[in-house]
Amino acid sequence: MAAFGSFALLLALVLCAYNLLAGTIALRQLSTGAAGRISPERLAETARRAGISSFIAVSAAAAALLYSVFTNNFSIAYILHHSNRALPGPYKFAALWSGQEGSLLLWAWLLAGYGFVLRLRHKVDVRLTAYASTILAAIQVFFLLLLNFTALPFAIAPGEIAGDGFGLNPLLQYPEMVIHPPMLYLGYVGFSVPFAFALGALMMRYPGEKWIHITRRWTMVTWIFLTCGVVLGMHWAYAVLGWGGYWGWDPVENASLMPWLTGTAFLHSVMMQEKRGMMKNWNVWLIFSTFMLSILGTLLTRSGIVSSVHAFAQSSIGNWFVGFLVITLIVCTFTFVLQRDHLKTEHKLESLVSRESSFLFNNLVLLAACFTVLWGTLFPVLSEYVQGSKVTVGAPFYNRVAVPIGLFLLFLTGVGPLLAWRSSSFKSIRKNFIAPLVAGVVTAIILTLFGVHFWQDEGSFYSLVCFSLAALVTTAIGSEFVRGAAVIQRHTGQNILASMVQLTRRNTRRYGGYLVHFGIVVMFVGLAGSAFNRSVEKELGFGQSMDLGPYHLVCQSFTQETNANYDTEYSLMDVYRNGKKQFQLAPEKRFYQASQQTQTMVANHSTPLWDLYLVYEGKNPETGLPIIKAFLNPLVMWIWIGVAIVVFGTAVALMPNLTATLASQRNRPDTLAASAEVEAPALRGGD
Amino acid sequence: MRRKVRRPTRLSKSALRVAQAALLSVILTFSMGAASPGTRFNDLGHKMICSCGCNQVLLECNHVGCPASEGMRNELMAGIDRGDNNNLLLQSFVQKYGPTVLAAPSAQGFNRVAWVMPFAVLLLGMGGTMLLVRKWKLRSVEMPPVPIMPGFERVRDRIRYDTDEFRGDPRP
Numbered sequence: 001m002a003a004f005g006s007f008a009l010l011l012a013l014v015l016c017a018y019n020l021l022a023g024t025i026a027l028r029q030l031s032t033g034a035a036g037r038i039s040p041e042r043l044a045e046t047a048r049r050a051g052i053s054s055f056i057a058v059s060a061a062a063a064a065l066l067y068s069v070f071t072n073n074f075s076i077a078y079i080l081h082h083s084n085r086a087l088p089g090p091y092k093f094a095a096l097w098s099g100q101e102g103s104l105l106l107w108a109w110l111l112a113g114y115g116f117v118l119r120l121r122h123k124v125d126v127r128l129t130a131y132a133s134t135i136l137a138a139i140q141v142f143f144l145l146l147l148n149f150t151a152l153p154f155a156i157a158p159g160e161i162a163g164d165g166f167g168l169n170p171l172l173q174y175p176e177m178v179i180h181p182p183m184l185y186l187g188y189v190g191f192s193v194p195f196a197f198a199l200g201a202l203m204m205r206y207p208g209e210k211w212i213h214i215t216r217r218w219t220m221v222t223w224i225f226l227t228c229g230v231v232l233g234m235h236w237a238y239a240v241l242g243w244g245g246y247w248g249w250d251p252v253e254n255a256s257l258m259p260w261l262t263g264t265a266f267l268h269s270v271m272m273q274e275k276r277g278m279m280k281n282w283n284v285w286l287i288f289s290t291f292m293l294s295i296l297g298t299l300l301t302r303s304g305i306v307s308s309v310h311a312f313a314q315s316s317i318g319n320w321f322v323g324f325l326v327i328t329l330i331v332c333t334f335t336f337v338l339q340r341d342h343l344k345t346e347h348k349l350e351s352l353v354s355r356e357s358s359f360l361f362n363n364l365v366l367l368a369a370c371f372t373v374l375w376g377t378l379f380p381v382l383s384e385y386v387q388g389s390k391v392t393v394g395a396p397f398y399n400r401v402a403v404p405i406g407l408f409l410l411f412l413t414g415v416g417p418l419l420a421w422r423s424s425s426f427k428s429i430r431k432n433f434i435a436p437l438v439a440g441v442v443t444a445i446i447l448t449l450f451g452v453h454f455w456q457d458e459g460s461f462y463s464l465v466c467f468s469l470a471a472l473v474t475t476a477i478g479s480e481f482v483r484g485a486a487v488i489q490r491h492t493g494q495n496i497l498a499s500m501v502q503l504t505r506r507n508t509r510r511y512g513g514y515l516v517h518f519g520i521v522v523m524f525v526g527l528a529g530s531a532f533n534r535s536v537e538k539e540l541g542f543g544q545s546m547d548l549g550p551y552h553l554v555c556q557s558f559t560q561e562t563n564a565n566y567d568t569e570y571s572l573m574d575v576y577r578n579g580k581k582q583f584q585l586a587p588e589k590r591f592y593q594a595s596q597q598t599q600t601m602v603a604n605h606s607t608p609l610w611d612l613y614l615v616y617e618g619k620n621p622e623t624g625l626p627i628i629k630a631f632l633n634p635l636v637m638w639i640w641i642g643v644a645i646v647v648f649g650t651a652v653a654l655m656p657n658l659t660a661t662l663a664s665q666r667n668r669p670d671t672l673a674a675s676a677e678v679e680a681p682a683l684r685g686g687d
Numbered sequence: 688m689r690r691k692v693r694r695p696t697r698l699s700k701s702a703l704r705v706a707q708a709a710l711l712s713v714i715l716t717f718s719m720g721a722a723s724p725g726t727r728f729n730d731l732g733h734k735m736i737c738s739c740g741c742n743q744v745l746l747e748c749n750h751v752g753c754p755a756s757e758g759m760r761n762e763l764m765a766g767i768d769r770g771d772n773n774n775l776l777l778q779s780f781v782q783k784y785g786p787t788v789l790a791a792p793s794a795q796g797f798n799r800v801a802w803v804m805p806f807a808v809l810l811l812g813m814g815g816t817m818l819l820v821r822k823w824k825l826r827s828v829e830m831p832p833v834p835i836m837p838g839f840e841r842v843r844d845r846i847r848y849d850t851d852e853f854r855g856d857p858r859p
């Protein structure tokens with residue numbers, strides 16, 4: 001199986017190299033008009049087919065590695081180091097990306113998959129797709145070079161074949177670990193596609209903005225994968241690491257956030273290019289940066305440049321990534337300089353108070369947030385270079401610097417959609433902003449009266465601002481829906497909810513976007529709850545208890561068990577509220593036999609108001625009693641609900657508009673008037 | 688020439704007193720509770736990193752059998768009980784464990800750059816954007832005023848809608 005896998009990878013490299021070479025020659029001939037022995041169209045077609053075949057070859061390699069994991073083939077070093085016989089089936093899948101070589105193979109496989117779909121759908125624009133396909137092949141060649149010459153997933157373990165493997169890292173033995181990395185990788189890798197289209201469109205001086213239409217769905221799907229990947233990572237950290245939080249500003253977490261921020265900025269600013277032919281230079285560099293930040297994220301995870309709690313796959317391949325990043329930057333800069341006259345803007349901003357400038361500011365704040373994260377991540381390296389000593393840049397830094405920037409972004413989320421394209425009049429601003437502002441101020445007053453004292457500490461202040469802004473933005477979004485639905489209701493007699501559904505189906509992109517914004521608001525509300533986290537730690541024997549918030553926790557028993565994969569110690573905790581038993585929680589500590597590592601398993605009871613989160617910290621060696629740490633974390637559930645709304649909103653935005661219905665309705669005079677009335681806010685609103 | 692000195696009126700004196708009282712109450716509010724040992728322990732414990740190499744904030748390090756966190760927490764508590772001020776406590780930890788023990792760069796020397804840079808970039812970007820918009824606005828040609836007709840807005844919206852390829856996402 002090792003020989004088969006190695007051969008499949010080598011074949012994939014040859015096919016991709018052919019795709020790159022033949023594609024480059026064909027495109028060169030097509031652009032210069034030069035003729036060779038084979039017509040450029042035929043040569044380009046062979047390149048496309050080689051690209052398609054490379055997907056089959058990489059898939060075969062991935063299948064070979066998975067087969068080896070499931071058949072416990074410990075002659076392969078990778079399987080020996082990342083699996084063992086007792087490892088449950090789903091986690092054997094996770095073994096594919098738990099180490100350096102496997103995760104690079106996953107990257108190459110996903111990239112080949114994206115390329116496969118792109119090459120199959122080449123008729124959407126044959127020439128542009130040929131450019132994008134060739135660029136993707138170049139990226140794929142890099143990863144296949146790594147897999148064939150540096151990080152070999154099918155390398156044979158020296159010596160005799162071991163009877164059992166060293167097992168999977170215990171941190172990765174959690175259900176979300178089966179889906180979190182693939183989601184994140186789908187996001188990272190997916191940005192290669194809009195990047196390839198953007199670079200290709202620039203190279204060939206593609207007329208118009210069609211490349212944006214072609215890549216819109218790619219970008220949105222990629223963005224939602226990355227969003228889900230980041231949030232699943234947060235949930236995993238919350239459920240597995242057991243420190244009571246979900247985001248520690250670790251360099252690897254930051255690495256996933258940076259392309260998300262620039263990708264979000266790109267999704268917004270391409271609308272300016274689509275609608276007004278503006279910000280072309282900006283957009284090209286945004287997508288270039290997003291792709292390069294995805295690579296930088298991988299570099300940070302693997303190179304050991306910055307220390308991180310979850311850099312599982314550190315090795316010496318950092319130099320390869322640095323080289324690749326430098327080459328990418330040179331190619332992008334060279335192409336941009338050569339073709340920059342093609343990116344001349346068609347319109348210019350006319351007012352500071354307009355939809356366009358709100359997009360500009362939104363982009364600016366997103367980029368400032370990205371810079372802050374990058375700056376904080378790399379500052380220890382810079383500090384060591386300048387001062388000779390490393391400093392730590394942890395959560396206190398980001399809470400002080402990134403939180404205000406994030407709140408400003410939340411504010412813009414509410415303000416932007418209320419402004420008109422080109423210019424907003426004072427009258428329309430007053431009309432649109434009064435209700436949201438009142439909602440924001442009333443929320444602030446009510447919360448202050450109910451005990452959120454902003455003068456107490458920084459966290460309370462930021463939370464109050466966040467809740468008020470959330471009310472402002474929610475009201476702004478709600479008023480957009482209600483205004484449009486009211487018009488439909490007037491003309492069709494439907495109830496307001498049905499009218500909202502119809503409104504959304506008429507313009508899925510705009511109203512799906514609003515739903516995404518609402519989801520982000522809900523997530524912010526969940527994040528703001530962290531200012532009010534409480535915790536208590538106590539040694540608890542049989543029948544002993546502790547109190548936290550409204551809960552009374554009683555230790556019912558503590559015991560230990562053993563199974564094939566791990567030994568476990570846990571406490572059974574009865575949870576009472578108002579004197580009545582509500583539920584039982586069992587925080588746990590596991591000792592994995594194969595890897596000889598210990599891991600806590602958090603017990604969490606989640607409600608919309610708060611999470612009761614229990615951690616088994618271990619036993620006091622003197623008394624032999626378990627130490628339990630309990631956290632009461634308010635509003636955490638809303639983060640996960642918010643992300644579900646974001647996913648739903650993105651799905652809505654990806655759906656086609658209800659054009660057929662509209663076309664039939666257009667001929668009716670009453671609906672014609674209704675359509676115009678409903679769409680009028682679009683001039684003010686839009687996406 | 689003698690400058691005429693303006694005497695404070697009764698109203699301005701009262702206003703001054705109110706302002707002083709408000710300032711005092713704000714200072715008292717902010718300083719109240721800050722001195723309690725529990726709050727200080729929590730505050731300082733979140734400003735430091737556990738030295739075991741886990742990269743977690745001291746009070747959040749939950750490694751089973753962590754060789755460092757418990758000792759560091761005890762040291763911190765002892766320092767607070769001794770009555771050492773926050774700066775002294777942090778400095779003693781820096782001397783013992785090195786500068787990486789602080790969870791965020793100090794606001795001294797080159798480390799100041801870490802704090803200033805993000806806001807400087809944001810402000811520069813915003814200033815630049817405003818200048819750019821202003822420049823573009825000045826360059827744009829003034830359009831003649833649009834004649835106001837009854838129902839004009841609705842007709843314009845309908846035309847935009849009908850000619851829009853996105854169906855409902857009109858090009859302005």
